[in-house]
Amino acid sequence: MWRAQSGGLAVTRTSTRPHAGQDYRTTYTDLLHALNQPDCPVCRLVNQAVRQHVDVFLYEQLLVVERRDEIRAARGFCSIHGAMLVGGHGRMLGAATLHQDILNDVVRQIDRAMRPPMSALKRAFALGLRAMLHNVMRAVRPRRMCPLCEYERRQEGIVLRALVNDINDPALRSAFERSAGLCLPHLQMAVVLPDVPPGNQARLVELERAILAGLKAELDEYLSARNASYEGGAMGAEADAPLRAVRLVSGRVVHSDGRT
Ligand SMILES: [Zn+2]
């Protein structure tokens, strides 16, 4: 199991109730701050936590055997988390070390999948060839999900649980009403979170619905303005509504690359 040695989200307020058995370390103040920033607050906090976690890993855990085993078994990170490794000279060194390990294992496993050498007769049959190619596929494919997606999923649960548990807190509710709202992937997660008060989840949906309807109205205004003037010169706050809508609908959830 991938665990943060540092970074992640920390508890600063006792009214958010930890769920038994979960690493519940999110903060009320972090959420309040994120709700005052553009876009989904959960995406923002999780993104910060994951980026911090990448640095912690590359500087502190690169040589930990269990972490290396996880990454080798996952065949590296998913494409989005993999891209986080290649910024900066320090990260390049870490990326080289990790990927040398992965590629070494992939080549060895491909060799094993292709052994013993097939006889000329067997080679002649497409069936034998297909079986060999299937073994190669099994040698190359990930055996577990991306470790950073796993970490990200855990952080999402922590932040969402804090948001739902405290949604009736006047300051948090007010901040949420004025916020960009949850992206749709995080809304989906929020409404099926176990072990949180369903009444709070319903309250969150009411507030989110108002935000979604408001953004939809802004898109209406944007489209009307564009239809009236092709240049879209005289727009108000709705000028960037399409951008905000794309981010709200898509979010930044990346654990959809097939690593299960
Ligand atoms: Zn989100």
Ligand SMILES: [Zn+2]
């Ligand atoms: Zn990932």
